[in-house]
Amino acid sequence: MTSTTIKLSLDEIFNLAKAALINNGANEENADAVATTVTNAERDGSISHGLFRIPGYIKALQSKKVDGSAVPEIKEVTPIIFRCDAKNGFAPLAHQYGIEKLIKAAQKFGMAGLAIQRCHHFAALWPEVERISEHGLVGLTSVSYTPAVAPSGGTTALFGTNPMAFSWPRPGKNPIVFDMATASMAKGEIQIAARDGHPVPLGTGLSPSGELTTDASEIDKGVLLPFGGHKGSVIALMIELLSGPLVGETFSYESKERDNGDGGPVQGGQFILALSPEICSGKDTSDQIEQFIKRYNEIDGVRLPGARRHKNREDTGPRQVNAELINTITRLRDES
Amino acid sequence: MTSTTIKLSLDEIFNLAKAALINNGANEENADAVATTVTNAERDGSISHGLFRIPGYIKALQSKKVDGSAVPEIKEVTPIIFRCDAKNGFAPLAHQYGIEKLIKAAQKFGMAGLAIQRCHHFAALWPEVERISEHGLVGLTSVSYTPAVAPSGGTTALFGTNPMAFSWPRPGKNPIVFDMATASMAKGEIQIAARDGHPVPLGTGLSPSGELTTDASEIDKGVLLPFGGHKGSVIALMIELLSGPLVGETFSYESKERDNGDGGPVQGGQFILALSPEICSGKDTSDQIEQFIKRYNEIDGVRLPGARRHKNREDTGPRQVNAELINTITRLRDES
Numbered sequence: 001m002t003s004t005t006i007k008l009s010l011d012e013i014f015n016l017a018k019a020a021l022i023n024n025g026a027n028e029e030n031a032d033a034v035a036t037t038v039t040n041a042e043r044d045g046s047i048s049h050g051l052f053r054i055p056g057y058i059k060a061l062q063s064k065k066v067d068g069s070a071v072p073e074i075k076e077v078t079p080i081i082f083r084c085d086a087k088n089g090f091a092p093l094a095h096q097y098g099i100e101k102l103i104k105a106a107q108k109f110g111m112a113g114l115a116i117q118r119c120h121h122f123a124a125l126w127p128e129v130e131r132i133s134e135h136g137l138v139g140l141t142s143v144s145y146t147p148a149v150a151p152s153g154g155t156t157a158l159f160g161t162n163p164m165a166f167s168w169p170r171p172g173k174n175p176i177v178f179d180m181a182t183a184s185m186a187k188g189e190i191q192i193a194a195r196d197g198h199p200v201p202l203g204t205g206l207s208p209s210g211e212l213t214t215d216a217s218e219i220d221k222g223v224l225l226p227f228g229g230h231k232g233s234v235i236a237l238m239i240e241l242l243s244g245p246l247v248g249e250t251f252s253y254e255s256k257e258r259d260n261g262d263g264g265p266v267q268g269g270q271f272i273l274a275l276s277p278e279i280c281s282g283k284d285t286s287d288q289i290e291q292f293i294k295r296y297n298e299i300d301g302v303r304l305p306g307a308r309r310h311k312n313r314e315d316t317g318p319r320q321v322n323a324e325l326i327n328t329i330t331r332l333r334d335e336s
Numbered sequence: 337m338t339s340t341t342i343k344l345s346l347d348e349i350f351n352l353a354k355a356a357l358i359n360n361g362a363n364e365e366n367a368d369a370v371a372t373t374v375t376n377a378e379r380d381g382s383i384s385h386g387l388f389r390i391p392g393y394i395k396a397l398q399s400k401k402v403d404g405s406a407v408p409e410i411k412e413v414t415p416i417i418f419r420c421d422a423k424n425g426f427a428p429l430a431h432q433y434g435i436e437k438l439i440k441a442a443q444k445f446g447m448a449g450l451a452i453q454r455c456h457h458f459a460a461l462w463p464e465v466e467r468i469s470e471h472g473l474v475g476l477t478s479v480s481y482t483p484a485v486a487p488s489g490g491t492t493a494l495f496g497t498n499p500m501a502f503s504w505p506r507p508g509k510n511p512i513v514f515d516m517a518t519a520s521m522a523k524g525e526i527q528i529a530a531r532d533g534h535p536v537p538l539g540t541g542l543s544p545s546g547e548l549t550t551d552a553s554e555i556d557k558g559v560l561l562p563f564g565g566h567k568g569s570v571i572a573l574m575i576e577l578l579s580g581p582l583v584g585e586t587f588s589y590e591s592k593e594r595d596n597g598d599g600g601p602v603q604g605g606q607f608i609l610a611l612s613p614e615i616c617s618g619k620d621t622s623d624q625i626e627q628f629i630k631r632y633n634e635i636d637g638v639r640l641p642g643a644r645r646h647k648n649r650e651d652t653g654p655r656q657v658n659a660e661l662i663n664t665i666t667r668l669r670d671e672s
Contacts, residue, residue: 081446110417111449115616154635166574178570228564234514234641238502248617251628279417280451281584292587301489305570
């Protein structure tokens with residue numbers, strides 16, 4: 001299958017996304033925050049978190065599941081724990097309100113946590129952790145979603161695809177950062193493989209009858225598995241706990257139960273941790289880190305996580321965007 | 337291969353371990369802490385972390401690499417960050433000194449971190465996190481070691497087997513807890529498979545020429561791989577950073593470079609995080625957790641991590657211990 005693409009500058013991407021959100025009920029501030037997140041994803045080449053997400057964001061506005069005028073409320077529970085009530089809004093504005101406070105507290109006390117409740121997260125996680133690392137801090141976060149992944153050994157979905165992201169600061173350089181689902185493969189990747197008739201590695205998921213298969217269309221009807229068998233499964237379990245009950249929010253199965261099924265992002269929680277290597281270690285470790293990275297990069301066949309995205313980021317030129325998607329979003333921007 | 341075993345009560349295991357450590361230079365307090373850790377491992381059926389480790393602990397005492405009379409020093413860097421100089425000693429005493437403070441700070445502020453330096457860790461990680469969860473807190477920790485695992489895509493060892501452990505509290509019950517290497521398989525398991533001529537799954541490791549193989553003896557001469565491919569590899573990378581530079585300590589390759597090669601545990605760092613779900617969430621989540629566990633356990637073929645160890649723990653009777661190992665440790669206890 002081929003698809004026509006159209007070139008859009010990063011500004012055009014931002015303006016299109018923002019105007020479409022505003023036309024569907026988001027206020028200036030929320031539309032700006034979501035459009036920034038979407039544009040940064042296109043910029044970094046993470047197109048599955050770029051404009052591709054706008055129709056879903058808008059479905060959630062149209063069904064009134066999400067409040068496009070939400071003003072997140074932050075409570076300083078202790079000097080290092082902030083609880084953010086996202087007030088039924090999209091995650092990016094909650095991050096704008098909360099992460100600033102998180103960073104300041106971590107710089108003062110060595111560590112701080114942001115517990116976000118009533119939040120609709122529909123994006124990658126690296127924006128949160130990279131932002132933290134811009135301030136010399138380590139960032140760590142995760143979210144759950146709705147059941148799509150069976151615990152290792154089982155055939156019933158219980159976990160979300162449950163991504164986690166981690167970022168380590170490098171002064172004047174891009175951080176070491178990863179952002180990955182704990183599912184063996186993203187749901188979207190399975191759907192594309194199914195559409196194109198491509199096999200997927202054994203262990204990616206199970207057919208509806210619970211059998212291991214390389215047939216993506218069978219897995220699409222069945223269930224995904226965690227990456228890395230039992231070990232990946234317990235990490236997915238940890239993410240259920242840290243993204244749900246730790247912050248006073250839902251497990252994936254509870255998020256699904258309370259969702260209206262409009263196709264937009266479900267409501268859930270997020271925990272974001274910021275850590276100061278300087279305070280914890282008592283020293284400047286940047287030389288030690290750079291020596292390690294040198295050694296790492298000298299190994300043939302390996303690459304630093306995040307490097308591909310950061311490379312894409314250097315290109316400030318226009319991006320190729322699916323023409324049909326642009327038409328859809330343009331309609332959403334213009335129709336009254 | 338069969339091996340003769342001898343029954344020892346948990347008290348006998350403790351006394352044998354402690355006396356052997358004291359006979360080789362550990363003081364009462366350090367010997368007690370290490371023997372307790374070793375006995376708890378035998379009690380839980382983690383025999384590779386039980387008496388099996390005593391000869392290694394003693395090698396490190398004999399070579400004077402480890403100070404058997406170390407008195408860990410704890411500095412309160414901020415109200416929630418404690419830095420522990422283990423003073424060249426074994427980890428268990430550093431834990432006894434530090435974790436108490438960590439727990440109190442996390443109960444007050446919602447979160448706290450313990451950064452351990454100059455520490456020789458030669459045990460499982462669940463004792464640290466389970467102890468934290470006994471006080472209603474979430475525990476998370478990891479350690480690195482010496483290079484044994486190649487980053488995904490590479491053929492050169494850079495990472496240690498880098499275990500991590502996580503524990504979630506359940507009032508009046510055993511916590512949800514996992515403790516796992518981020519290597520596909522523990523080095524000891526490979527050696528046992530090599531000895532017995534058993535194949536291991538493809539993906540476990542590489543031969544000396546860098547080829548995937550199911551031949552454990554080839555992997556034993558070559559290099560291990562992380563669990564779960566690229567995703568497991570970035571988790572192993574995260575552990576290098578959190579267990580080394582974050583706490584002012586070494587990467588695995590640096591730990592090896594400064595080690596004397598006596599076969600005892602190398603010196604390194606450890607970060608231990610404690611989190612209060614009550615403070616972060618603002619509510620009591622125990623009912624929600626129990627409902628989730630019920631749902632989890634209803635899935636055929638899955639089991640809660642930690643459950644097998646906790647089941648073993650209920651048995652307070654004697655344990656079967658390898659007779660040759662008992663002879664070795666008895667000699668170490670008695671020789672002058």
